[in-house]
Structure formats: C-alpha cells, structure tokens
Amino acid sequence: MSDECKVTGFTPQQMARWPHVHKHLTGTLELPNLESISEEVILNIGEGIEAMLKTEGPTAKQLKARAGLFQHLKRTLERRFKNATLQQFGSSESGLTLQAGDLDLCLQFKGDVPAKTLRQVNRLLKQHDMEDIVMLPRAKVPIIKFKDERTKIPVDISINNTLALHNTELLKRFSACDDRIRTLILAVKHWALRRDVCDAASGTFSSYAWTLLAVQSMQRTNPPVAPILQAGKERTMVEVEGQTYDLTMGEVDSLVLDPKNNQSIGELFVEFIFQYAAAWPFKDNVVSVRTGDFVTRKSKGWKYATPRAEKAILMEKKTRLGLHSLPIEDPFDLNHDLSRVLRPAGALDVQEELFKACMAMASGERWGTIVDAKHPDRFLPVEEFDLFADLRTQSAVEVAALVKENTTAIEALDERMTALTEERQHNIKMSRALRGTIEETSDLRNELRTIVRTLRPRSQKMDELQKQRDEINKRVGLPLYRINELLSDVYLQLTGEIDLFQVPSLRREEDQFAWFFELQAMHQEATKAQDAHQAFIALLKEQKAAVRSLKENEKEQQKHKTELLEAEPMLKDLDLNFSDAMQFDKKAHKLMKVIDQRRQELRRLRREKGRLDAWVRISSNPSPHKGNHRGQKGGGKKRTKSGSADWKPRNNGPRPEEVQARAASGETFSLSDLDILLNSGGFNSVTQKKTTAKSSRRQERKKKANARGLTAHRGVRSQSKKGQKD
Ligand code: CTP
Ligand code: MG
Numbered sequence: 034m035s036d037e038c039k040v041t042g043f044t045p046q047q048m049a050r051w052p053h054v055h056k057h058l059t060g061t062l063e064l065p066n067l068e069s070i071s072e073e074v075i076l077n078i079g080e081g082i083e084a085m086l087k088t089e090g091p092t093a094k095q096l097k098a099r100a101g102l103f104q105h106l107k108r109t110l111e112r113r114f115k116n117a118t119l120q121q122f123g124s125s126e127s128g129l130t131l132q133a134g135d136l137d138l139c140l141q142f143k144g145d146v147p148a149k150t151l152r153q154v155n156r157l158l159k160q161h162d163m164e165d166i167v168m169l170p171r172a173k174v175p176i177i178k179f180k181d182e183r184t185k186i187p188v189d190i191s192i193n194n195t196l197a198l199h200n201t202e203l204l205k206r207f208s209a210c211d212d213r214i215r216t217l218i219l220a221v222k223h224w225a226l227r228r229d230v231c232d233a234a235s236g237t238f239s240s241y242a243w244t245l246l247a248v249q250s251m252q253r254t255n256p257p258v259a260p261i262l263q264a265g266k267e268r269t270m271v272e273v274e275g276q277t278y279d280l281t282m283g284e285v286d287s288l289v290l291d292p293k294n295n296q297s298i299g300e301l302f303v304e305f306i307f308q309y310a311a312a313w314p315f316k317d318n319v320v321s322v323r324t325g326d327f328v329t330r331k332s333k334g335w336k337y338a339t340p341r342a343e344k345a346i347l348m349e350k351k352t353r354l355g356l357h358s359l360p361i362e363d364p365f366d367l368n369h370d371l372s373r374v375l376r377p378a379g380a381l382d383v384q385e386e387l388f389k390a391c392m393a394m395a396s397g398e399r400w401g402t403i404v405d406a407k408h409p410d411r412f413l414p415v416e417e418f419d420l421f422a423d424l425r426t427q428s429a430v431e432v433a434a435l436v437k438e439n440t441t442a443i444e445a446l447d448e449r450m451t452a453l454t455e456e457r458q459h460n461i462k463m464s465r466a467l468r469g470t471i472e473e474t475s476d477l478r479n480e481l482r483t484i485v486r487t488l489r490p491r492s493q494k495m496d497e498l499q500k501q502r503d504e505i506n507k508r509v510g511l512p513l514y515r516i517n518e519l520l521s522d523v524y525l526q527l528t529g530e531i532d533l534f535q536v537p538s539l540r541r542e543e544d545q546f547a548w549f550f551e552l553q554a555m556h557q558e559a560t561k562a563q564d565a566h567q568a569f570i571a572l573l574k575e576q577k578a579a580v581r582s583l584k585e586n587e588k589e590q591q592k593h594k595t596e597l598l599e600a601e602p603m604l605k606d607l608d609l610n611f612s613d614a615m616q617f618d619k620k621a622h623k624l625m626k627v628i629d630q631r632r633q634e635l636r637r638l639r640r641e642k643g644r645l646d647a648w649v650r651i652s653s654n655p656s657p658h659k660g661n662h663r664g665q666k667g668g669g670k671k672r673t674k675s676g677s678a679d680w681k682p683r684n685n686g687p688r689p690e691e692v693q694a695r696a697a698s699g700e701t702f703s704l705s706d707l708d709i710l711l712n713s714g715g716f717n718s719v720t721q722k723k724t725t726a727k728s729s730r731r732q733e734r735k736k737k738a739n740a741r742g743l744t745a746h747r748g749v750r751s752q753s754k755k756g757q758k759d
Contacts, residue, residue, distance in 0.1 A: 042347045051381045053388035058343055062388065064311040065395035070303050074394055079299030081400025082220045089131050089223055098184050099125055099136055105161075106188070110140060113157055114150070117142045122194065122201040129208060129218050129244060133226060135187040137201075139194040146192055151175050154190060160629060162636065163188075195273045196365050199280050200241075203322075203364055206262055207248055209285045214251055214259050217301050221247040224302075228386045229407040236376030237383055242361050245322050245371065250305040252325040258294045258301065261325035263364060278365050303394055310387035319360040319370075328362070335360050335370065342384075345377035354380060424648045432652070436645050443638050450631050457624040464617035471614070474593050481586045484579050491576050498569040505562035513559040516552055523549045 036045050040059045048055045056062035091099070107119040123137025124130035140154070147153075151168050154177055158166055166179040176191040191197070208215035225231035225243045233239035238246075251259035262283045269281045296304070308314070318327035319335055330337060338355030345352045354377050356370070363369035375383070393403050406412045424432060509516075527545055537545070 041343060043343075047346065051385045053392065054343070054381050054385050057384075057388065064388070064391060067304065067307045067311070070394050071397060074397055074399075075297065075299035075303055077299070078302050078394075078400045078403070079297050081404070082216060082298050082302060085223055085400075085404075086216065086219060089133075090219070091130055091132050091134075095132060099186060102181050102184060102186055102188070103136060103138065106138065106190075109157060109161060110154065110190075113153065114140065114142070114147070116144055119190075120198060122197045123189075124240065126201050127205040127208060129204060129215060129222070131219060131222060131226070134240070135189055137197070138188060138190045139198060140190055140192050141195070141198070142193055150192060151177055156629070160632065162633060193274070196278065196363075199278075199282075200364055203262060203282055204244060204248070206282060206285050207259055210260055210288060210290075211258055213296075213298055213301060214248065216298050217251060217305065218244050218247045220298070220302050221305060224390070224404045225386075227404045227406045227412065228390075230379070230383045230386050233374040236374065236379030238359075238361075238379075239371065239374065242371040245361055245364070246309060246320060247305060248322050249320045249325075249327075250308045251301060252322065253308060253327075254294055254296060254301065254304060256292045256294045257290060257325070258296065259325075260288045260290055261323075262288075263323045264325075280365055306387060306390045306394065310384075310391035313384075315359045319357075319362050321362045323362060323364045323367070330357070330360065333360070333362065340377075342375075342377045342380035346381060352377065359383065420644060421648050421651070424645075424652075429652070432645065432649060436642075436649065439638060439642050439645055443635065443642065446631060446635050446638065450628065450635065453624055453628050453631065457621050457628065460617045460621040460624065464614045464621065467614040467617065470594075474590055477586055477590045477593065481583065481590070484583050484586065488576065488579055488583075491572055491579070495569055495572045495576065498565045498572070502562045502565040502569065505558050505565070509555050509558050509562070511555065511559070513556070513563055516556050516559055520549070520552045520556060523552060 037043065038048060038055065038059070041048075041055055043051070043055055053062055103119075103121055103125075110119045111117065117140050120126075120139050120141055121137065122139055124134040125136050140150070142150075151170050155166055155168055158177070158179055162182040163179040164182045166177065169176045169178070172191075174191045174194045174197075176189055178187070178189050180187050204218075208218065221243050222231065222240055225238065225240075230237040231240055231243055233242075248259050251257065252261065260283070262285075263279075263281050265281055265283055267281070268279055270277050271280045272278075314320070314327050316337065317330055319330055319333050321328045335357040338357060340348065340352060340355050342354055342358060345354050354375055357372065358375050358380050359372040361371040363371060372380075390403050424435075427435070506512075511519075523545055527542075527549060
C-alpha cells in the first residue's frame with residue numbers, strides 16, 4: 034500500500050517537512066485566535082526582541098568596517114568608471130540591518146552603461162582580492178556578488194538599480210516614523226533568517242519581501258503603526274530606463290497618526306505572524322505597502338496561477354510554481370511581484386513557518402523556541418581569530434627561516450613580474466607597430482588588389498575575342514581587304530557598260546549576282562572578325578599597362594616597407610597581415626591575466642611579510658602588562674558571522690605614525706597598535722621612515738584619508754606603483 038496521503042498526495046517525507054501545511058490542506062489544522070496568546074508570551078517575545086537587537090544588530094566596529102569597505106569600493110570603482118557613482122542601498126543604507134546583512138551597492142551611470150561593465154568590475158574586484166565573485170549579467174538588473182576577502186562582508190553590486198535607491202529611501206522613511214517599525218522589521222528578518230525562509234536565491238522570500246510584509250502588517254494594525262507614505266494629490270513621476278514610475282513619497286515630518294497606536298513590540302510581532310498565518314491573505318489578496326492595505330488579486334489582475342505549491346511539489350523535479358503564489362506588490366514597480374522568486378518548496382516552507390510560529394505562540398513557547406535556528410550550524414559563533422596561531426609554536430630559528438623564505442619569494446616574484454610586464458609591453462608594441470604598418474601601406478595594397486582584380490576578367494575577354502575572330506576567319510577564308518577588292522570587281526562587271534560582242538550569257542550573269550551576294554555576306558562576317566581583333570588589341574594594351582602598374586605598385590610597397598623597417602626593425606621577419614597583429618594582441622591579453630594573478634600573489638606575500646615582521650617584533654619584545662593577545666584565553670578578537678571585527682578603522686585609536694614611533698623606540702605596544710602598524714606597512718616602515726617634506730605631505734594626505742574612515746592597507750596602497758599604472 035502506498036504511504037502517500039490520499040488527500041494531498043504528500044509523501045511521508047513531505048508530511049514531515051510541512052506538517053502544519055499538510056493539516057491545513059486536509060482541513061484539520063486548528064489555528065488559534067490572536068486573543069488566546071497570553072500576556073506572558075507577548076512579554077517574553079518583546080524582551081527577546083529587545084535582547085536580539087543588542088546581540089544581532091551590527092556593532093559599531095562592524096558598521097565602521099562596512100563604511101570602510103564601501104569607501105574603498107567607491108574610490109576604486111569611481112576612479113575606473115568616470116561617469117558613474119557608487120551608492121549604497123538596501124539595509125546598510127536604510128539602517129534595517131542585522132549582522133548577517135549584506136552590503137548592497139549600486140553603480141549608477143550618468144550616461145550610457147559602457148559595454149562589458151560587469152566584466153570590468155569583476156576584474157577590478159579580483160585585483161583587490163575579493164572572493165567568491167559571481168556575475169549575474171542576465172538578472173533583472175545586472176549584478177555581481179562577492180565577499181570582501183578580509184572582513185568576509187558579503188557585497189552585491191548592481192548596475193543602474195535606480196528603483197532600489199528609491200525603495201530604500203521609502204523604507205528609511207518608514208523606519209523614521211516610529212522606532213517600532215524598524216524593530217519589528219529586524220525581528221521579522223531575524224526570525225525568517227533563523228527559520229531558513231529568507232533567501233531568494235534558494236526559493237524563499239528575500240529580506241526585502243519580509244520587510245514589506247512587516248511594514249504592511251503595521252499598516253493594518255488598529256490603529257495603524259505605519260502610515261501610508263505614497264498617498265497625496267501631487268504625484269512625482271520619474272522616467273527610469275525609458276519607463277515612467279510614480280515615485281511619490283511623503284515626508285515623515287508631515288505625518289501624524291491619530292489616534293496613536295500603543296501596542297508593544299511583542300504584540301506587533303504576534304500580530305504580524307497572525308496576519309499572515311491564521312488569516313492567510315494570499316488566496317484573494319496582494320500585499321501592497323503602497324496603498325496601506327491588501328488589494329484584491331482581481332484589482333491587480335494577478336490570478337492565482339497553477340500549479341500551486343502543494344501540487345507543484347508533487348510533480349517532477351524543478352516544476353515551476355504558478356505566478357503570483359504569495360503576491361507582494363513592489364511599492365514603485367507595480368508590475369513586480371516579489372513572490373516571483375519563490376519555488377514550490379520555498380512557498381510551502383514560508384507557510385509552514387508562519388503556521389508553526391502561530392501554534393508555538395498559542396502553546397506558550399518562548400521567543401528562543403520561536404526563532405530556534407533550523408540549521409544551527411549556519412549560526413555557530415565563528416572561532417576566535419588568532420593572527421599568529423601558526424607562529425606561536427615555532428622557534429625563533431623556524432620563524433627566521435619563514436621570513437627568509439618569504440623575502441626570497443617576494444624578490445623572485447618581483448623579478449618575474451618585471452619580466453612578464455616587459456614581455457606584455459613588447460607584444461603590445463609589436464601589435465601596434467604591425468597595425469600601424471598595415472595601415473600605412475593599406476592604400477597601396479588596395480590599389481594592388483584593384484589592379485589584380487581586373488587582370489583575370491580582361492584576359493578571359495581577350496580569349497573570347499580571339500576565338501571569335503579566328504572562327505570567322507576560318508569560315509570566311511578571305512581577308513577583308515580581298516573581299517572588298519572582289520566585291521568592287523564583281524560590282525563593276527555587273528554594272529559596267531556591256532560589250533555587244535561579249536554579252537554574258539544569262540547563266541553567267543546569274544552566277545555573278547550569286548557571287549556578289551555571297552561576297553556581301555562574307556564582308557559582313559569579316560568586318561565582325563576585324564572588330565573583334567581590334568577590341569582584342571585594345572585589351573591587350575590595357576593588360577600590358579595593368580601589369581606595368583602592378584610592378585610599380587609592388588616596387589612602391591617594397592620601398593615603403595624598407596622605410597618602415599628602418600624605423601621598426603623588429604618587424605623584419607613578419608608578413609604584414611592582421612592575423613599576426615591579432616596573435617600579439619592575444620598574447621598580451623593572456624599575459625595580462627597572468628600578471629593579475631602574480632600581482633595578487635605578490636600582495637599576499639607582502640601581507641604575510643607584515644605579519645611575520647610583526648610576530649618577530651612581538652616575540653622578541655613581549656608586552657609585560659598586556660596579556661590580552663589574540664588567541665590567548667579571554668582575549669582575542671571574536672570574528673562575527675560576517676567576520677568584520679577584523680576590520681580596523683584607521684581613525685580609531687592612535688595614529689600609525691605614533692605607533693611607529695613607539696615601535697621604533699622599542700616601547701611595548703598593544704595588539705590594536707599592532708593592527709595599526711600592520712595596516713600602515715609593518716615594521717619595515719618603522720626603520721625606513723625618514724621625515725622629508727614629501728613624506729610629511731603624504732602624512733597630511735593620510736590624515737585626510739583617516740578622516741574619511743579608510744583603513745591603511747586598502748586599495749591601491751597595497752599595490753606597487755607599477756601595478757597602479759598597469
Ligand atoms: N530589492 C529590490 N527588489 C527585490 C529585491 C531587493 O528592489 N526584488 C532592493 C531593495 O531596495 C532592497 C535591496 O534591494 O532594499 C536589498 O535587498 P535585500 O538584500 O534583500 O534586503 P536588505 O534589506 O538589504 O536585507 P539584508 O539586511 O538581509 O541584506
Ligand atoms: Mg541587503
């Protein structure tokens with residue numbers, strides 16, 4: 034007997050994964066009333082959310098890390114794309130961010146987007162050691178995703194994502210209306226993340242979709258907590274990428290909600306869950322923050338298309354979910370339904386989690402249980418990070434060997450880089466020279482080609498004429514001049530005076546007439562033969578002239594080549610053709626890739642040099658009173674989920690020069706000093722530094738950069754000057 038449910042067709046595994054949805058589909062799920070949720074549960078949820086804000090919200094350090102990374106990317110990309118600006122949007126701009134949030138950035142072009150922009154961004158990111166780079170050129174807006182190698186902050190850069198900049202502003206204004214709006218959004222995001230229903234890439238709702246669901250739930254409380262921000266008579270119509278959008282957005286200051294809602298954050302969270310679980314609005318409605326309430330599917334023309342999630346899940350793998358499954362209208366792009374990303378399993382997961390939270394609240398579960406991580410391994414605290422872990426067990430001799438190895442590797446790679454760069458330059462030069470030469474002689478070669486093109490048809494024509502002439506001559510047998518003579522003789526005989534003593538017989542006269550007509554016909558043919566002959570002679574002359582100019586052209590080309598070779602002797606062994614130039618281009622391109630890789634390697638080695646130098650210094654001069662080294666018990670920097678604690682803003686604490694001075698004088702210094710020192714070039718910079726007018730000017734510039742919150746070894750600073758030019 035089959036184990037599948039007779040009503041739903043769910044397998045035992047599907048019933049285990051979606052027990053509440055399954056009950057709902059079989060009509061046996063009894064959802065509680067909102068009123069049945071106890072005060073205690075609401076209080077506990079409220080406390081849980083407040084505590085969560087403290088632990089899960091980004092720390093000041095992480096915020097600085099994100100700001101630093103943003104500034105670094107902004108400088109890098111804006112320097113490369115002169116007609117574009119890099120702007121933040123999403124949670125890091127709206128303030129609706131948790132530690133797990135990504136950094137959403139938009140490269141906004143003033144004019145046309147240059148071709149291959151995404152690929153060029155990709156290359157730049159690689160040069161700057163970003164990792165896990167993925168390009169999505171065919172997404173609704175082209176996007177590139179990656180992680181910062183150092184801080185592990187996930188970043189999305191999209192191109193011309195204009196509407197996202199506007200909807201971020203809208204969310205920013207919503208959260209400025211009431212603290213509870215921001216708090217509830219963060220609570221919902223936290224719950225959805227931990228319950229694994231907040232990842233558009235894997236078929237559940239995006240963070241943005243959950244944010245809109247949270248806002249709508251607060252617009253629907255009685256009285257509302259969240260206002261309608263897109264109302265008003267005066268409309269702001271803006272054209273974006275050839276389409277006009279209504280981007281009307283009310284000012285927060287002008288909004289006073291009367292009467293005021295006094296619900297606690299615990300109550301609002303409970304109500305959020307109930308609004309989407311117990312009431313399950315998606316059958317007939319569409320979530321619409323724009324209007325402040327659900328709108329009907331009918332009014333939007335968004336039919337509940339098949340297959341629906343519970344049926345699609347029974348079909349073969351990868352069956353797409355029917356459109357508008359759990360519809361959420363984008364506030365500005367009114368044709369965009371945020372449930373478009375849902376997959377059958379994802380949609381069922383979302384419904385299951387809503388039902389589950391609802392039931393948990395009714396049975397008095399605590400906040401901790403409601404947001405219990407579905408996959409705890411994804412939320413493990415990241416191990417303590419010890420910069421010198423591998424070096425602590427090594428002897429001084431072993432460390433010295435590592436230092437030597439590192440120095441040798443840097444030197445070797447430096448040399449290799451120089452050789453590679455020279456080789457690339459040579460290839461570029463060859464290609465340019467070759468192209469230039471081809472260009473310069475192109476007129477001559479065109480002329481040559483034109484002449485050559487006439488030779489063959491002309492020669493064919495001459496053959497034809499010759500054949501025509503010879504055939505006629507063969508047939509006629511007499512040359513034209515002889516026919517003319519005979520014609521005039523016969524004519525005279527036929528038309529001259531008749532000698533009475535020699536009157537020709539009638540027969541003879543008939544013969545003469547016949548002969549005369551025959552001669553006339555022969556004359557016609559022979560004239561044709563003569564014409565053909567003359568045309569042949571004319572063509573022969575032309576052909577001779579063409580061959581003469583061919584020779585002259587070749588001579589001219591040779592002369593030109595000789596002159597160019599005197600200027601560019603390296604072209605000696607080459608034919609002047611484009612395929613050779615292309616070979617050089619290809620080689621130069623390949624070399625550029627190799628150089629990029631080597632440059633990255635070199636950067637890594639230099640960073641390692643800084644670390645080794647620092648360790649040598651520390652281990653030979655341990656701090657007597659600071660036991661809080663990274664990796665030691667009780668000390669050490671904790672890496673957060675995003676790893677961003679490792680980011681050290683330059684303007685936080687002592688300045689690099691101060692630390693360098695202390696290090697140079699042999700004084701002890703703390704780990705944060707060490708961080709600063711590493712970021713500003715390591716110990717070498719201590720010994721090499723001389724204060725010159727130039728270096729003090731550089732320090733001034735550094736100070737200005739510090740004021741912008743940049744870290745010392747970000748960006749081009751870590752590249753060689755040569756590298757920058759390439
Ligand atoms: N966005 C959008 N349309 C979507 C998804 C996202 O316009 N279908 C835009 C929104 O401006 C949103 C931003 O992209 O604010 C970032 O989306 P997302 O990362 O999902 O939301 P965040 O609020 O940034 O969430 P998180 O903190 O998890 O990164
Ligand atoms: Mg985001």
